[in-house]
Amino acid sequence: MKPFKPAPPPLPTPAQKSKRERILDAGLKLFAHESYQAVTMDRVAQEAGVAKGTLYLYFPSKEELYLGILKNGFETVNRLYNESVEEGTDVRERVRRAIAIGIGFYSERRDLLRLFATEEPRMAEARDRILRDRREESIALYASLIEEGQRRGIFARCDPHLAALMILGAVRSVLLYYETDRDVEEIAHDLPDLLLRAISTRELETREMLRAG
Amino acid sequence: MKPFKPAPPPLPTPAQKSKRERILDAGLKLFAHESYQAVTMDRVAQEAGVAKGTLYLYFPSKEELYLGILKNGFETVNRLYNESVEEGTDVRERVRRAIAIGIGFYSERRDLLRLFATEEPRMAEARDRILRDRREESIALYASLIEEGQRRGIFARCDPHLAALMILGAVRSVLLYYETDRDVEEIAHDLPDLLLRAISTRELETREMLRAG
Amino acid sequence: MKPFKPAPPPLPTPAQKSKRERILDAGLKLFAHESYQAVTMDRVAQEAGVAKGTLYLYFPSKEELYLGILKNGFETVNRLYNESVEEGTDVRERVRRAIAIGIGFYSERRDLLRLFATEEPRMAEARDRILRDRREESIALYASLIEEGQRRGIFARCDPHLAALMILGAVRSVLLYYETDRDVEEIAHDLPDLLLRAISTRELETREMLRAG
Amino acid sequence: MKPFKPAPPPLPTPAQKSKRERILDAGLKLFAHESYQAVTMDRVAQEAGVAKGTLYLYFPSKEELYLGILKNGFETVNRLYNESVEEGTDVRERVRRAIAIGIGFYSERRDLLRLFATEEPRMAEARDRILRDRREESIALYASLIEEGQRRGIFARCDPHLAALMILGAVRSVLLYYETDRDVEEIAHDLPDLLLRAISTRELETREMLRAG
DNA sequence: CATGAATGAGCCTTCATTCAT
DNA sequence: TATGAATGAAGGCTCATTCAT
Numbered sequence: 031m032k033p034f035k036p037a038p039p040p041l042p043t044p045a046q047k048s049k050r051e052r053i054l055d056a057g058l059k060l061f062a063h064e065s066y067q068a069v070t071m072d073r074v075a076q077e078a079g080v081a082k083g084t085l086y087l088y089f090p091s092k093e094e095l096y097l098g099i100l101k102n103g104f105e106t107v108n109r110l111y112n113e114s115v116e117e118g119t120d121v122r123e124r125v126r127r128a129i130a131i132g133i134g135f136y137s138e139r140r141d142l143l144r145l146f147a148t149e150e151p152r153m154a155e156a157r158d159r160i161l162r163d164r165r166e167e168s169i170a171l172y173a174s175l176i177e178e179g180q181r182r183g184i185f186a187r188c189d190p191h192l193a194a195l196m197i198l199g200a201v202r203s204v205l206l207y208y209e210t211d212r213d214v215e216e217i218a219h220d221l222p223d224l225l226l227r228a229i230s231t232r233e234l235e236t237r238e239m240l241r242a243g
Numbered sequence: 244m245k246p247f248k249p250a251p252p253p254l255p256t257p258a259q260k261s262k263r264e265r266i267l268d269a270g271l272k273l274f275a276h277e278s279y280q281a282v283t284m285d286r287v288a289q290e291a292g293v294a295k296g297t298l299y300l301y302f303p304s305k306e307e308l309y310l311g312i313l314k315n316g317f318e319t320v321n322r323l324y325n326e327s328v329e330e331g332t333d334v335r336e337r338v339r340r341a342i343a344i345g346i347g348f349y350s351e352r353r354d355l356l357r358l359f360a361t362e363e364p365r366m367a368e369a370r371d372r373i374l375r376d377r378r379e380e381s382i383a384l385y386a387s388l389i390e391e392g393q394r395r396g397i398f399a400r401c402d403p404h405l406a407a408l409m410i411l412g413a414v415r416s417v418l419l420y421y422e423t424d425r426d427v428e429e430i431a432h433d434l435p436d437l438l439l440r441a442i443s444t445r446e447l448e449t450r451e452m453l454r455a456g
Numbered sequence: 457m458k459p460f461k462p463a464p465p466p467l468p469t470p471a472q473k474s475k476r477e478r479i480l481d482a483g484l485k486l487f488a489h490e491s492y493q494a495v496t497m498d499r500v501a502q503e504a505g506v507a508k509g510t511l512y513l514y515f516p517s518k519e520e521l522y523l524g525i526l527k528n529g530f531e532t533v534n535r536l537y538n539e540s541v542e543e544g545t546d547v548r549e550r551v552r553r554a555i556a557i558g559i560g561f562y563s564e565r566r567d568l569l570r571l572f573a574t575e576e577p578r579m580a581e582a583r584d585r586i587l588r589d590r591r592e593e594s595i596a597l598y599a600s601l602i603e604e605g606q607r608r609g610i611f612a613r614c615d616p617h618l619a620a621l622m623i624l625g626a627v628r629s630v631l632l633y634y635e636t637d638r639d640v641e642e643i644a645h646d647l648p649d650l651l652l653r654a655i656s657t658r659e660l661e662t663r664e665m666l667r668a669g
Numbered sequence: 670m671k672p673f674k675p676a677p678p679p680l681p682t683p684a685q686k687s688k689r690e691r692i693l694d695a696g697l698k699l700f701a702h703e704s705y706q707a708v709t710m711d712r713v714a715q716e717a718g719v720a721k722g723t724l725y726l727y728f729p730s731k732e733e734l735y736l737g738i739l740k741n742g743f744e745t746v747n748r749l750y751n752e753s754v755e756e757g758t759d760v761r762e763r764v765r766r767a768i769a770i771g772i773g774f775y776s777e778r779r780d781l782l783r784l785f786a787t788e789e790p791r792m793a794e795a796r797d798r799i800l801r802d803r804r805e806e807s808i809a810l811y812a813s814l815i816e817e818g819q820r821r822g823i824f825a826r827c828d829p830h831l832a833a834l835m836i837l838g839a840v841r842s843v844l845l846y847y848e849t850d851r852d853v854e855e856i857a858h859d860l861p862d863l864l865l866r867a868i869s870t871r872e873l874e875t876r877e878m879l880r881a882g
Numbered sequence: 883c884a885t886g887a888a889t890g891a892g893c894c895t896t897c898a899t900t901c902a903t
Numbered sequence: 904t905a906t907g908a909a910t911g912a913a914g915g916c917t918c919a920t921t922c923a924t
Contacts, residue, residue, distance in 0.1 A: 049908090067280030071894060081910045083896080092894065165420065188437060192430070195421055196413035196437055203412020204405060207378065212402075220402060224409055227399075228441035262884095284919060294885040296921080305919065475905095493706030497898060507906040509900080518898065591846060612866075615859060621847055622839035622863055629838020630831060633804065643831065650827060650835055654867035688887090709914060720889045722917080731915065 031137055031205075032213045050088050052078045057099045062141035062148075066096060093156070100160050103142045110135060121179040122226060128171065129201060129225060130218040136205050137214045143205055169194045176229060186231045193229050200225060244350060244418075245426045263301050265291045270312045275354035275361075279309060306369070313373050316355045323348060334392040335439060341384065342414060342438065343431040349418050350427045356418055382407045389442060399444045406442050413438060457631075458639045459563060476514050479504045483525045488567035488574075492522060519582070526586050529568045536561060547605040548652060554597065555627060555651060556644040562631050563640045569631055595620045602655060612657045619655050626651060670776055670844075671852045689727050691717045696738045701780035701787075705735060732795070739799050742781045749774060760818040761865060767810065768840060768864065769857040775844050776853045786841055808833045815868060825870045832868050839864060 047055070056078035060069045071092055075082040089095035114131045136143040146161065172194035179185030204221055260268070269291035273282045284305055288295040302308035327344045349356040359374065385407035392398030417434055473481070482504035486495045497518055501508040515521035540557045562569040572587065598620035605611030630647055686694070695717035699708045710731055714721040728734035753770045775782040785800065811833035818824030843860055 065278060065280060067278060067893095070892085072892095082894090083910055084908080086895070087908070169420075186440075189425075189433060191423070192417065192421065192433060193437060195416045196434065199412035199414070199416025200409035201412070203408045203415065207382075208405065208408055210404065217405065220405060221409065224401060224406060224441045228437045232445070283917085288886095295919095296885055297883085299920070300883070491704055491706060493704060496896085501907095508898095509906055510904080512899070513904070595846075614863060615851075617849070618843065618847065618856070618859060619863060621842045622860065625838035625840070625842025626835035627838070628842065629834045633808075634831065634834055636830065638828075646828060646831060647835065650832060650867045653825075654863045658871065706914095710916080711914075721915090722889055723887080725916070726887070 031208050031210055031217060049078075049080060049084065053080065053085060053088055053095070054099055054102050057095055058103065058141050058145060061096060061099060062144040071095075097156055097160065100145065100157065103145060104160075104164060106139075106142070107135065121175060121182065121184055122230070125172070125175050125179070125197075125226060126222040128175070129197065129222040132201050133205060133218040133221065134214060147202055147206055165198075168198055172197050179229070183231065185229045188229060196228065197225050244421055244423055244430060262291075262293060262297065266293065266298060266301055266308070267312055267315050270308055271316065271354050271358060274309060274312060275357040284308075310369055310373065313358065313370065316358060317373070317377060319352075320348070320355070334388055334395060334397055335443070338385070338388050338392070338410075338439060339435040341388070342410065342435040345414050346418060346431040346434065347427060360415055360419055378411070381411055385410050392442070396444065398442045401442060409441065410438050457563060457634055457636055457643060475504075475506060475510065479506065479511060479514055479521070480525055480528050483521055484529065484567050484571060487522060487525060488570040491574075497521075523582055523586065526571065526583065529571060530586070530590060532565075533561070533568070547601055547608060547610055548656070551598070551601050551605070551623075551652060552648040554601070555623065555648040558627050559631060559644040559647065560640060573628060573632055591624070594624055598623050605655070610657065611655045614655060622654065623651050670847055670849055670856060688717075688719060688723065692719065692724060692727055692734070693738055693741050696734055697742065697780050697784060700735060700738060701783040710734075736795055736799065739784065739796065742784060743799070743803060745778075746774070746781070760814055760821065760823055761869070764811070764814050764818070764836075764865060765861040767814070768836065768861040771840055772844060772857040772860065773853060782844055786845055804837070807837055811836050818868070823870065824868045827868060835867065836864050 053074065057069075057074050060074055060077060071082055071085055074095070075085055078085075085095065089098055111131065114127075114135075119127070146164070169191065173190040176185055176188075176190040176193050180187065180190070200221065204217060208217065210217075266287065270282075270287050273287060273290060284295055284298055287308070288298055291298075298308065302311055324344065327340075327348075332340070359377070382404065386403040389398055389401075389403040389406050393400065393403065413434065417430065421430065479500065483495075483500050486500060486503060497508055497511055500521070501511055504511075511521065515524055537557065540553075540561075545553070572590070595617065599616040602611055602614075602616040602619050606613060606616070626647065630643065634643065636643075692713065696708075696713050699713060699716060710721055710724055713734070714724055717724075724734065728737055750770065753766075753774075758766070785803070808830065812829040815824055815827075815829040815832050819826065819829070839860065843856065847856065
């Protein structure tokens, strides 16, 4: 998958970032590629360019550092996500956009994706809860969109919860494992297509097909 | 999700199993629920009912034990999977069956599912390779089925690789997170329905709909 | 033991005290109740209401801070002790007064008592020396009083050094562990009685008893 | 103070002792001379001639190791003390013997003495409780002897609790600080003399003096 | 084959001390 | 003087691995 924007806007150089940000960045980079236990505080400190003790000025423990990274990631996601959302369009378009935004967003933030996607079993109560909450939020979003579409006769009768899980799983899977040269924009177009066909009523689909020629 | 078969065929009791099997079982049970690093050789030994030193008679290291569990799991999967496959039916039916078998199989083997689904990042070269190989095998299976269907005009024009990832991701997602009272058989029916609609040509679908009434 | 004076004369409020005094007070309070190593410079600074760096403006190290507290304590003891001493009375009375003053003094200064009484072994050469010097000073005081009494035939023949240690140990023990509702004044009367009987000649004692009734 | 027995019976060589005993011995030696926090597990291990991990096979934590040493010490004390006690003699003799035994016992076990005598503030709830219990046991012993003596008219009217503390404090003080060339046996004779005179009735004393010449 | 006591490298965390402001 | 963020050496504890029995 080719990244959405080959050249991201120049980020502030490390020197401009706060220590806290440097630590969060360093942690994200490491935790995204290695298991919780495999990442040592020594290496986080080294990667962040600070002394080990400094980590503990900002986070009381490794556990809290990890959770801090997670929470920080979610805040980023939510902020950027909310900026991208447009209301008012029809349900099919909103589903399409939700999927496309997700793909575009994470394709630029591989580390965040890996962090969230990692199913590290029972790392900690707190971590599990955060991830679970996040997941359920997403499921609820898709499920409610689907229910709305069903009420309007646009989406076929099916278990909205099941369909929502299908969508989420498909997106995750493609983001993590789709190794290809195709542009992200294309994927962000094709995958929603596939998924929308799965849940749309035939009637509508057929009509669309006819319209499209 | 209600389990497929409430009473599985009586497995050999621990006493009848070889030491190696007891160790593999114990390891699976533990690694499925806790991170690699959180599982200690002490606890594996205790769970298996053998002395710690004995583990090293069968596996040269913790790493190899983990890989052994993984490999053993795949052998089980492959053996049982192959027993279930029936050739000759049409492509749509084969896709449906592949999905349904996957759901049925793993819904009875939660530990195995968790072990495979756990994306423990970069635990080790070897481990990653095994999981990746496994995944690519599955992708290839679905992709080739889809290509076949496309050649026969049953499946719509789409990127078979992308569609295969969609299917795998959807199945994984539903298996891991679909918390419901519905029977597994129902899920194993509904999810393939959704997924097949995503990839089937409209013409066929419409015809089917008409046929179905 | 009930304190000697329920309401001590109003001490200068923290605001009036110099930084150095505030640090010494804070340190005394903490070191009296926790081991040297358990007291952190952070907490001393917090308790004193100054920044951590400020501690190092007044004391070059934690060790020196501790010694400073010790020395300051001894200066206080000596100053107040000297104020209380009255010369000229007979030996028995001077022994009695020495004991009583010690009891009265420390019963009002529990923190100081705890600090001196704490036998933190080998904390440091310097500290040990200070405490040892202090102890030997006290021993010498009592021993010389006893010797004087022996010369005058008032005290029985015994090892003055041994008797001095007995007195000091008894006072320390009672101050630290005598948990009772009796007034300190009573203790400061009864304990010297006991100790004086231990060292006085029988003849004298008997005579006194007769005199007392 | 010259030790009671210059040549103790040949102790089992380190090789004969169990690992647990070696660890307890090493710990006692270190904790007796340095504060709890100043003693590192590394040094205990080195002193005991075992690897650091081995300590944790026998004691779950440094804290428990310390308490183990304390408890072990008390068991030793109690066992040997009980062996030395002779009943039936008169109260004065029993007090004298109690003191003398204590002096003799600890003069041979300086490390144990230092460990018990160390007033390390608030090291831990558990430790404090053990030492306090121990102390109160001793106090109770002496107090009850004194009360018995008072009932029989042998001891003078005084606060038995106060007198008990005097005795304990005196013994502690002499054991810890009496640096002299005199034999322990002599001390073990002289100190009880002093202390008994403090609590005995004059009448009796006078009679004794007359008897003695 | 089987055992489990012993080992010691490695990690999280603390805290005395420094120094730029 | 005063501050407090930053440092990094050191300590308690874990656990994979070994090996004598």
